[in-house]
Amino acid sequence: MAVGFAIILVSIAVGIWSYARDAANHSYDRLLSGAAFAILERTLVTPTGPSVEIPYSALELIGLAESDRVFYRIFTANGKTLTGSGNLPQPEQYKPSDQPVFFDTHYSGEDVRFLLQGRFLAGAGYGDWVVVQIGQTRIARDAFAREMMINAIALLLLVTAIGLGFVWFGINRALSPLIGIERQLRHREPTDFSPIQITPPREVASLTRSINGLILRHKKSLDNAQAFIADVAHQTRTSLGALQGLLESASRQSDADQQQARIKQAEEQAQRTIRLTNQLLSHAMIIHRADNTPLARKVLIDVVRTAFGDIIRDYLKYDTEFSIESDLAADEQVFVMLDEIGIREALRNLVDNAIKHGKAPHKIDILVRKSGEKCHLIVDDNGPGIDVGKHASVLERFSSLSTGTGLGLAIVNAVAERHHAELILGQSPAGGLRVEMVFPVVEGGQE
Numbered sequence: 218m219a220v221g222f223a224i225i226l227v228s229i230a231v232g233i234w235s236y237a238r239d240a241a242n243h244s245y246d247r248l249l250s251g252a253a254f255a256i257l258e259r260t261l262v263t264p265t266g267p268s269v270e271i272p273y274s275a276l277e278l279i280g281l282a283e284s285d286r287v288f289y290r291i292f293t294a295n296g297k298t299l300t301g302s303g304n305l306p307q308p309e310q311y312k313p314s315d316q317p318v319f320f321d322t323h324y325s326g327e328d329v330r331f332l333l334q335g336r337f338l339a340g341a342g343y344g345d346w347v348v349v350q351i352g353q354t355r356i357a358r359d360a361f362a363r364e365m366m367i368n369a370i371a372l373l374l375l376v377t378a379i380g381l382g383f384v385w386f387g388i389n390r391a392l393s394p395l396i397g398i399e400r401q402l403r404h405r406e407p408t409d410f411s412p413i414q415i416t417p418p419r420e421v422a423s424l425t426r427s428i429n430g431l432i433l434r435h436k437k438s439l440d441n442a443q444a445f446i447a448d449v450a451h452q453t454r455t456s457l458g459a460l461q462g463l464l465e466s467a468s469r470q471s472d473a474d475q476q477q478a479r480i481k482q483a484e485e486q487a488q489r490t491i492r493l494t495n496q497l498l499s500h501a502m503i504i505h506r507a508d509n510t511p512l513a514r515k516v517l518i519d520v521v522r523t524a525f526g527d528i529i530r531d532y533l534k535y536d537t538e539f540s541i542e543s544d545l546a547a548d549e550q551v552f553v554m555l556d557e558i559g560i561r562e563a564l565r566n567l568v569d570n571a572i573k574h575g576k577a578p579h580k581i582d583i584l585v586r587k588s589g590e591k592c593h594l595i596v597d598d599n600g601p602g603i604d605v606g607k608h609a610s611v612l613e614r615f616s617s618l619s620t621g622t623g624l625g626l627a628i629v630n631a632v633a634e635r636h637h638a639e640l641i642l643g644q645s646p647a648g649g650l651r652v653e654m655v656f657p658v659v660e661g662g663q664e
Contacts (some may be wrong), residue, residue: 218384222377230370237365241358242319242330245282249332250317252278253349256291257336262343269299269347282357288329294346305350307333310313313346321355328355359626391420398425410436445501453497456490492569497625500560503631512554512636514659517592518543518585524561525583528568535572537579544586551585551592556635560594563632566625566650567596575600580647594654597645608642625650 255275261268269291279287290301294313308320313335321330335348396418403411412429463486467479522541529539545551564583571581575598584595603611611632626642628650633640639655 218388219381222381226373226377229373230366233369233373234366235370237362239367241362244361245330245353245358246317246319246332248281249280249319249330249351249353250334252276253317253332253334253351256349256351257334257347260291260336260338260347260349262338262340266343267293267299267345267347271300271579277353279353282353284356284360285354286325286327288324288331288352289355290350292348292350294335294348299347301350303494305331309348313337313348324352328359329353330355330358375419382549389602391418394421394425398428402580410439427504433469441504443506453490453493456486456493460486460490493624496566496628499566499624501626503635510556511555514552515555515557517553517555517594517656518545518551520555520557520560521564521583521585521594524564526555527561528565529648531565532572535579535620536577537572537581539581539583540581541585543584549587551587553592554636555656555657556632557653559632560637563629564596564655566628567598570625571598571600571649575649582645590658592656592658594656596646596652599645599647600649602644602648602650603642611642612640629654 251275252275252517255272255278259270261270288302288305290303290305291299292301292303293299306322306324308318311318311333315335315337318333319330320333321328323517329352331352332352333348333350335346337346338344356639394415396413398413398417401415410432412432414433415425415427428494460483463483467476467483470476470479525539525541537648568581572579580599582597584593584597586593586595611626613627630640633654636654636656638657641651641653643653645651
């Protein structure tokens with residue numbers, strides 16, 4: 218603020234100095250004009266030519282500036298000097314006129330302000346211009362300009378000092394609550410996520426609300442992470458415990474058939490544990506990307522085709538028929554804000570659920586269509602489907618209607634939330650489950 222005030226002060230000072238010089242010139246020029254007019258009034262035509270009688274009033278006007286020297290000359294248009302100093306300077310191409318002409322020059326070792334003003338005399342067989350030239354040194358007028366400048370700058374400095382004082386007081390007053398906020402945050406325990414207790418002025422109220430909002434978001438994120446870790450620990454411990462129990466039971470069996478049966482059960486349990494671990498990692502990745510990876514504008518059908526191509530290769534060993542269709546025109550591109558990895562994980566879990574819970578031959582159909590400002594991604598299977606009353610519960614983590622992990626549809630739900638998409642469960646034409654994700658469409662030029 219001080220630098221800003223200094224720049225403003227310098228700018229105003231330059232303007233004041235220009236104004237002070239103009240004001241001084243205007244004031245003293247009136248003296249020169251008055252003296253010249255008085256002299257011209259006493260200029261007459263005689264039988265011998267023009268005659269000049271310098272009145273005392275003219276000398277008195279010029280003498281008001283006691284510290285200045287005065288130069289004068291009265292001459293005709295042809296350059297003949299009637300009285301005064303004959304070597305006074307004139308501007309180039311000067312022509313006599315009844316309008317006053319002022320100019321500044323250096324003369325006799327000093328800066329001098331000159332006036333030229335003429336009068337046309339006619340009579341007694343004479344007709345020509347008579348010009349009065351009066352010069353006055355700039356001592357008095359420069360002193361007057363400096364005095365105006367100093368007084369104005371002094372007033373400006375006083376106003377600036379008062380203004381800076383108010384600014385300093387206002388800023389410190391407005392920002393003083395930040396000291397309280399800093400003190401609260403410094404002495405706060407890492408586990409304390411309570412809002413900052415302070416009543417700030419409106420200048421920093423939005424900052425306080427933003428900090429409290431950040432604290433609440435961190436608390437929510439930490440609570441979700443802790444709940445997820447607790448669920449993961451419980452599910453992993455349970456699965457590993459079951460696997461260990463089956464292996465111990467197999468080792469104690471004396472009958473070979475019973476031992477092989479226990480080993481087969483252990484293998485199945487190991488497969489379930491591996492699937493659980495993969496889905497837990499997938500779910501954690503989706504949550505992490507939601508917090509750290511921005512969505513990108515993509516053509517939905519292109520992303521679905523790429524992801525589905527990768528998924529099909531992983532499930533070629535199963536008796537499954539895949540199809541992907543779109544009711545969009547061949548040259549129509551529908552843009553959606555997407556995370557390609559999230560879409561791929563959602564589709565992979567839907568395919569995995571359909572194969573795990575359905576019976577061969579499996580049939581999985583994907584349809585992409587547009588309605589208004591929405592784009593629909595639909596996945597149909599021919600599995601057993603899900604009752605309408607259980608649609609809400611199957612979207613929760615570790616909620617399963619059979620022996621599954623209960624994470625497949627929870628991952629799909631997390632992906633839908635990540636994309637601000639609506640997730641709808643229903644019945645497919647084949648009697649199985651229909652999962653529909655409805656995305657908002659963005660314009661092709663948006664990012």
